[in-house]
Amino acid sequence: MTFAALSTAALVASALAAAAAVVTLYLLRRTPRMQVVSNVEFWRRAVERSRPRALFATRVPWLALLLSLVIALLLVTEMGDPRVGTGFSGTTVIVLAADRTMAARDDRGRRRLDDALALARATVLADTVTGQVAVVRAGLRPEVIVPLTHRAADAERALGSVEADDGAADLAAAVALGRAIVHATHGPGRVLVVADRDDFARPADPAVAVVLAPVGSPGETLAVTALDARRDPLALGEYHVRCEVRSYSARRARARLVIRDRGTVLSEQAITPGPGEVITHRARGFSSAQAELSARLEDIDLEGGRDALAADDVAYATVPPAVATRVLLVTRGDRYLANALAANPSVELETVDPLGLEARRRTLGRYQVVVLDRIAPSPPLDHPALLLVGAVATRSLRVGPEVAAPRVTAFAADHRVLAGLRFDQVQVSLARPLVPEADDRVLVRGGRDALVIARDRDGARTLALGFDTEHTDLVQRVAFPLFMHNALVWLDRREREFHSWQAPGEPIRASGSPAVVLTPSGAAREVRGALYDTARAGIYHTADRAIAVSAADEAGALTAAGGSRDTRRGAPPARAPLSLVLAAAILGLLCVEWVLTQRGRLH
Amino acid sequence: MALLDRAAQRLLERLHLRVRPKAASGDQGGHRSDARAHGLEFAERREYVGGDDARKIDWKAFARNRTLSVRTFEEERDARVYVLVDVSASMARGAPPKLEVARQVAASFGFLGMNQVDRVQVIPFADAVERATPVLRRRDDYPGLEAFLQGLVPHGATTFGATARGFVQRFPARGYVVVVSDLMEAADWAPSLRLLAERGHQLCLVRVRCDEDHAPDFHGELELRDAETGDLVRVTVTPALLAAYRDEVAAHVERARVACQRVGGRLIEAPVERPFEQVLRAVIAPALEQR
Numbered sequence: 001m002t003f004a005a006l007s008t009a010a011l012v013a014s015a016l017a018a019a020a021a022v023v024t025l026y027l028l029r030r031t032p033r034m035q036v037v038s039n040v041e042f043w044r045r046a047v048e049r050s051r052p053r054a055l056f057a058t059r060v061p062w063l064a065l066l067l068s069l070v071i072a073l074l075l076v077t078e079m080g081d082p083r084v085g086t087g088f089s090g091t092t093v094i095v096l097a098a099d100r101t102m103a104a105r106d107d108r109g110r111r112r113l114d115d116a117l118a119l120a121r122a123t124v125l126a127d128t129v130t131g132q133v134a135v136v137r138a139g140l141r142p143e144v145i146v147p148l149t150h151r152a153a154d155a156e157r158a159l160g161s162v163e164a165d166d167g168a169a170d171l172a173a174a175v176a177l178g179r180a181i182v183h184a185t186h187g188p189g190r191v192l193v194v195a196d197r198d199d200f201a202r203p204a205d206p207a208v209a210v211v212l213a214p215v216g217s218p219g220e221t222l223a224v225t226a227l228d229a230r231r232d233p234l235a236l237g238e239y240h241v242r243c244e245v246r247s248y249s250a251r252r253a254r255a256r257l258v259i260r261d262r263g264t265v266l267s268e269q270a271i272t273p274g275p276g277e278v279i280t281h282r283a284r285g286f287s288s289a290q291a292e293l294s295a296r297l298e299d300i301d302l303e304g305g306r307d308a309l310a311a312d313d314v315a316y317a318t319v320p321p322a323v324a325t326r327v328l329l330v331t332r333g334d335r336y337l338a339n340a341l342a343a344n345p346s347v348e349l350e351t352v353d354p355l356g357l358e359a360r361r362r363t364l365g366r367y368q369v370v371v372l373d374r375i376a377p378s379p380p381l382d383h384p385a386l387l388l389v390g391a392v393a394t395r396s397l398r399v400g401p402e403v404a405a406p407r408v409t410a411f412a413a414d415h416r417v418l419a420g421l422r423f424d425q426v427q428v429s430l431a432r433p434l435v436p437e438a439d440d441r442v443l444v445r446g447g448r449d450a451l452v453i454a455r456d457r458d459g460a461r462t463l464a465l466g467f468d469t470e471h472t473d474l475v476q477r478v479a480f481p482l483f484m485h486n487a488l489v490w491l492d493r494r495e496r497e498f499h500s501w502q503a504p505g506e507p508i509r510a511s512g513s514p515a516v517v518l519t520p521s522g523a524a525r526e527v528r529g530a531l532y533d534t535a536r537a538g539i540y541h542t543a544d545r546a547i548a549v550s551a552a553d554e555a556g557a558l559t560a561a562g563g564s565r566d567t568r569r570g571a572p573p574a575r576a577p578l579s580l581v582l583a584a585a586i587l588g589l590l591c592v593e594w595v596l597t598q599r600g601r602l603h
Numbered sequence: 604m605a606l607l608d609r610a611a612q613r614l615l616e617r618l619h620l621r622v623r624p625k626a627a628s629g630d631q632g633g634h635r636s637d638a639r640a641h642g643l644e645f646a647e648r649r650e651y652v653g654g655d656d657a658r659k660i661d662w663k664a665f666a667r668n669r670t671l672s673v674r675t676f677e678e679e680r681d682a683r684v685y686v687l688v689d690v691s692a693s694m695a696r697g698a699p700p701k702l703e704v705a706r707q708v709a710a711s712f713g714f715l716g717m718n719q720v721d722r723v724q725v726i727p728f729a730d731a732v733e734r735a736t737p738v739l740r741r742r743d744d745y746p747g748l749e750a751f752l753q754g755l756v757p758h759g760a761t762t763f764g765a766t767a768r769g770f771v772q773r774f775p776a777r778g779y780v781v782v783v784s785d786l787m788e789a790a791d792w793a794p795s796l797r798l799l800a801e802r803g804h805q806l807c808l809v810r811v812r813c814d815e816d817h818a819p820d821f822h823g824e825l826e827l828r829d830a831e832t833g834d835l836v837r838v839t840v841t842p843a844l845l846a847a848y849r850d851e852v853a854a855h856v857e858r859a860r861v862a863c864q865r866v867g868g869r870l871i872e873a874p875v876e877r878p879f880e881q882v883l884r885a886v887i888a889p890a891l892e893q894r
Contacts, residue, residue, distance in 0.1 A: 032824040032837055038693035038816050040829040040836045041789035042855070046847035047838055 003080035006151075011080045018072040026065045067589055075582045081153060087126035091134070091148065091189035093178035094120050098139040098162055099169035100551055101196055104219050104309040104558050112216035113164050116194040119213055123192060124155040134181050138174035138195070139165040140505035140535050148181065165535035166311055166551045167504030171200035175210055182208045196560055216560045219308030220249035222273070223555035224257075227295045227315035229500045231322060232284065235345075239319045240284030241266070243295045247273040248557040251303040257281060258298055261291045291319035292539045292546050293500075308558050315552035316539055317500040324348050325488050326366060330357045331373035334468075336475035337389065340484045341371070347488065357381075368492045374468050384460040385491035390468025391434060397464060398435035406431050406446030415443055416490045417454060417463060421483055426474050431467040454490070461491050501548040507532045508549075510542040517542050520549075606710040606749050611883055618891045620715045622682035622779045622805060648672050683778030684716035684723045685804070687770065688752070689811075691729040691761040692831040693787045697813030697875045704811045704875045704882070705783045706752040711883060712781045712807075713748045715891070717741060724774070725751060729759035732769040760831035761788040767795035777803035786810050786859055793862035806868025807890070808859060813875045818849060 003011055037043065102113040120135065127133050128150050135146035135155055145158045175191055182189030190209040193200070196216035203210075226244035231237075247253045252274050259267040259281075267283045297313040307313065327341055329351045341349045350367070352360065354375055361381075364370065369385040376392035393399040411423035423444050433449035436442050444452035455462040469475045474483070489495055502508075507530035510517050516524050517531045520538025525531055534540065540547045607615070651660060651671035659673040686709045694702035709725055716723035717739055725748060726735040736751050761784065770780075780799055786792065786808075799806055814820070821840040828835055838844060860870040871890050873882045 030824055032826040035821060035825045035827050036696070036830050037819070037827050038696050038785060038787040038830055039789060040827050040832075040834050042787075042848055042851045043827050043836050043838060045789070045851045046844055047836070049851070050841070050843045050847040 003077075003082055006080040011076065014076045014079065015073055018076050019069055022065070022068045022072045026061075026068070030061065064589060068586065071582055071586045071589070075586075078582060081151075087123075087128070087130045088190060089130045090187055091132050091182050091185045092123065092127045093181050093189065093191045094123055094133065094135045095138050095142075095171070095174045095178050095191055095193045095195070096120055096135060096159075096162065097169050097171060097174075097193070097195035097197070098137050098164045100164060100166050100311045100554065101309065101556075101558060102164040102216075103311050104196070104216060104221070105306075106217055106219070106308070107306070111164075112196045113162070115215040116196075117159055117162060119194050119215065120159055121156065123213075124152050124159070128152045128155070132185075134178075135159065136174050136178050136181070137162060138169040138171050138193075140167045140169065142170060142174035142177045144177070144181070148185070164311075165504060166537040166549075167535060168551075168554045169195075171195060171197070175200055175202070179203070179205065179208045179210070214560065216558075218560045219558035220251070220302055220305045221307050221309045221312055221555075221558050222247050222249065222253045222255055222297055222300050222302065223309070223312035224295050224297060224315040224552050225278070225312075225555045226552050227293065227317045227501070227550060229291065229293055229317045229319045231319065237289075237322060238285060238287045239291065240282065241286065241293060241295075241317075243281045243283075243315070244278060244552075245271060245273060245281070245297065246278045246555070247276060249302050249305060250275050251305055253303070254299075254301040255297045256299050257295060259283065259293060259295045261286070261288065261293055266293070288319065290321040290546065292548070293317045293319065294539075311537070311551070312555040314537070315501075316537060316548035316550040318539065318546045318548040319500065320545060322346060323494070325368045325492050325494075326350070327369045327371060327488065328352065328357075328360065328364070328367040329371045329373065330354060330375055330377075331371075332375075334373050334389075336469040336480070337371065337373055337484075340475070340481045341488075343481050344485055344488070369488055385493075386460075386462045387487055387491060388462065388464040391432070391464040391466055397462075399466070400433040400435055400449070402430060402432050403446070403449055405429055406433070406449055406451060408444055408446055408451065410445040411452075412441065412443045415441065415454060416495045417452075417483070417486045418443055419486055421479050421486070426472065426477070428467045428472045428474075430471040434464055434466045461493070463487050463491060501550040501552075502534075503554070504535050504537055504549050504551050506534060506549075508534055508540050508542065508547050512543060515542060606707045606752060607714060608880075611711065611880060612714060614883060614888065615711055615714050616718060618715060618888055620682075620684065620712070620719060620721070620779060620891060622684075622721075648674050682716075682721045683774075683776050684712060684721045685770070685774060685778050685780045686712050686723070686725045687732075687766070687780065687782045687784075688725060688727050688755065689729070689761060689782075689784035690727045690733070690755050690757055691759050691787075692757050693761065693785055693816075694811070695757040696785075696815055696830055699875055700757075701785050701811045701813055701875055702755065702757050704873055704879060705809075706755065707879045708783045708809050708811065708873055708887070709781070710745075710749060710752055711887060713739065714742075714745055716779075717744055717748075722778070723748070726770065726774075727755055728763075728766040728770075730762040731765050732773060735774075761785075762790075763788055763792055764790060764795045767798050771798060771802045775802075778805070779807065780804040781807045781809060783809045783811060785812060785816060786856055787816055789855065792859045796859070796862045796868070797866060800866030800868070806863055806866055808863050808868060808870040809873055809887075810856060810859075810870060811873045811875060816852065817874075819845065821845070 006014065096116055098113065102111065102116060104112050124133050132148045132150050133155055134144060134148045135158060137143050137145045146155045149155065171193065175193060178191035182191060190211055192211050192213055194213045194215060196214065198212050198214065223246055224243065225246045226242065228242045229239050231239045241259060243257065243259060245257060252272060254272050257269045257271050258265060266286055269281060271279050273279050293316065295315050300307045300313065324346055326348045329337060329341060329349060331337060331351065332353055338351055341347050357377060364381065364383050369387060370381060370383050371387040371389065374390035374392060376394050380394055380396065391397060391399055406428055408423050408426050411418055428446065428451065431451055433451065434453050436450050436453050439457060441454045442450040443454050451466045453464050474480055508517060509530045510527055514526045514528050517527055518524055518541040520536055520540065534549050537549050537551050540549060648661060648664065649672060651673050655673045661672050661674045664672050688705055688709045690702065694700065694705060713723045713725055720740055723739040724735050727733045736748060739748055796806060824839055826835055826837045863870045869890060871886055873886060
């Protein structure tokens with residue numbers, strides 16, 4: 001027999017304390033108080049008359065003490081949660097999936113997470129008898145919620161507070177963490193994955209068995225799979241919304257798609273997607289300084305079926321306030337550059353020649369970005385955002401000899417400056433290759449020559465082009481204004497403003513130390529630098545902006561993990577409330593003693 | 604503080620301590636005696652027998668009935684009132700202490716006796732008769748009586764048998780004996796009461812009682828200490844024990860009451876919890892004769 005709730009030392013200490021308490025109470029109860037009376041002889045005679053005759057009656061106080069002791073010790077034993085039985089002999093690490101699909105409900109309305117918790121509890125109860133157990137919560141980030149323990153009560157407390165995150169779980173990382181825990185014990189062990197999917201890697205490791213305990217059953221759901229909002233580049237102050245709904249049901253669905261801005265309904269549309277159909281809803285012409293959008297599916301009807309997952313019925317997005325970028329273009333005359341910048345409605349452009357630049361050196365701080373067209377000012381400009389077109393060699397930027405007609409062989413499509421652009425067809429007739437330094441990022445390469453580099457160093461960003469507008473056809477392509485726009489966004493560090501949402505788990509950066517972030521539930525969280533606990537979808541607020549956390553792009557069909565379910569165990573049977581029985585026994589005993597005392601059976 | 608206030612004194616002035624003739628003394632006083640012929644108050648008319656004083660022949664009756672008869676008169680004699688006050692240590696128990704009420708009872712009887720010009724003596728006792736007051740006869744002596752009573756201090760253990768024997772030796776003259784005590788001595792009081800009666804005393808036993816003695820409300824484990832002897836008894840007080848104790852005390856008091864009644868006396872209960880004026884009006888006064 002083992003004790004799940006108390007260690008042996010704690011159990012012995014508790015037993016001694018209980019025994020001491022019972023004996024002390026008995027002695028206190030039996031310790032007489034002094035009472036002066038006029039004459040004790042009458043009392044002597046009364047005692048003689050009322051003296052109990054039965055041996056039982058004279059021994060009741062001692063019997064009561066003994067029984068109280070026995071019952072107190074039984075109570076302590078019960079508090080220790082005695083276990084008799086067999087479980088896994090060794091270390092069991094339970095990896096408990098806690099991502100958004102675990103909130104899906106079955107036909108009885110029971111969540112997958114509830115089944116998983118019941119299974120985890122049963123495993124803990126069984127395996128703590130013969131081994132030790134740890135629990136890893138596989139949410140957005142794997143975390144150990146119960147370190148290795150022999151006490152089921154520890155795990156029970158931790159399991160009681162597990163909730164599902166709104167994002168996808170990294171089950172592979174959680175399993176790896178579980179395996180690491182088992183390895184650290186240098187003993188036999190296993191990792192029990194309680195999840196509704198089995199798409200995680202199971203390394204062939206004979207020392208640590210990874211066992212899947214599947215939960216959940218396939219379900220039907222209608223989901224918002226995308227919600228984006230973009231400012232209209234042609235209409236300053238306006239934005240448009242794109243929302244995508246997908247049916248993961250074999251039936252025709254009916255629902256209302258309601259798009260709101262902070263509770264104000266912007267759009268409401270009845271949709272009837274067929275099985276597997278994707279419906280894209282676009283709305284434009286909304287005007288607002290900034291918006292906090294939600295797209296929600298309401299009144300969902302799956303022709304008799306039920307929408308199993310409520311978490312995917314809503315998505316969030318924000319439209320940040322429109323901010324103008326002040327740009328200083330220093331050129332001896334370049335209509336391509338000037339026109340491309342002037343066409344951007346969010347740019348306030350000022351064009352000067354090199355002499356004009358000298359006059360504005362003291363006020364360069366007014367401009368978010370400075371564009372230098374084939375100019376190398378002396379002394380160099382001290383500005384945090386420089387766009388160098390037809391870069392000229394300076395102390396901080398080395399430039400190679402001219403190269404004729406370099407062919408673009410590679411470009412960094414993942415960089416924000418080249419987002420949505422292809423450079424493989426761009427022609428350059430003459431260039432002076434740039435010499436990148438260690439931390440420079442080469443965005444466009446022509447063979448071994450760096451044609452465009454991006455530098456982010458010491459809080460300053462520089463984007464340098466090794467060619468000018470006269471020696472490339474880039475300026476004649478429709479992509480040029482977009483390239484310039486991307487360049488300004490990157491240089492002005494406004495990339496994040498062009499994301500209308502972020503995924504759960506991504507940190508929310510907040511200026512100020514400490515800063516306060518309001519969560520979707522309205523709770524104020526004091527953070528330093530960033531809030532990392534963004535597992536809940538919704539609109540978060542910092543002092544200067546709103547951030548949408550949305551898991552729409554993680555929506556998918558509600559499948560269930562395959563494989564054998566032999567390892568599945570039901571919830572443990574409810575234990576008889578032995579503590580209550582024992583407590584009632586003590587109470588009953590005290591009552592009997594009291595009654596006997598009151599009836600004069602004792603003395 | 605005076606033991607008797609004016610209201611109590613006015614009430615006592617309306618009461619009369621009736622002393623049976625046998626308990627009256629030989630001196631003339633305010634109580635009727637069995638002695639005939641020398642008194643002033645007409646008692647009866649009887650047939651003349653030889654040897655009767657011829658001066659007592661009722662000639663008017665002879666004229667009417669033609670038979671000789673003589674008129675007899677009762678002689679009024681004074682009485683001795685002995686007030687025995689229990690001053691044992693147990694008299695300090697109760698709230699207020701039983702001795703305080705005993706002082707008031709003794710003062711009442713003393714006042715009553717002095718008011719009808721009897722010879723009053725207050726005699727404290729515990730295990731024996733102690734120093735008594737001088738004979739007090741007049742109302743002027745009452746302040747001295749109060750001072751004496753106020754000076755009584757509870758001490759010792761009650762031994763009424765020894766007290767009675769000592770009393771009859773030291774005070775041979777018959778009288779009205781008032782015993783003021785809590786009766787909290789377990790020995791039988793009947794022989795001592797009979798001894799007093801056999802010596803011609805008229806008895807009145809006043810039991811000053813408190814709830815602690817009469818109906819204690821104890822419970823649990825107790826070590827009882829005797830207020831007089833210091834003896835210890837350990838008990839677990841239960842309702843049954845309390846009932847047995849009450850039965851013991853009640854039987855003891857009943858024995859004393861019966862013994863008292865058999866010798867022509869009476870037992871009066873004076874609970875300390877009641878205001879003394881109420882005790883005086885409701886308990887003591889009805890037991891005495893109204894003027």
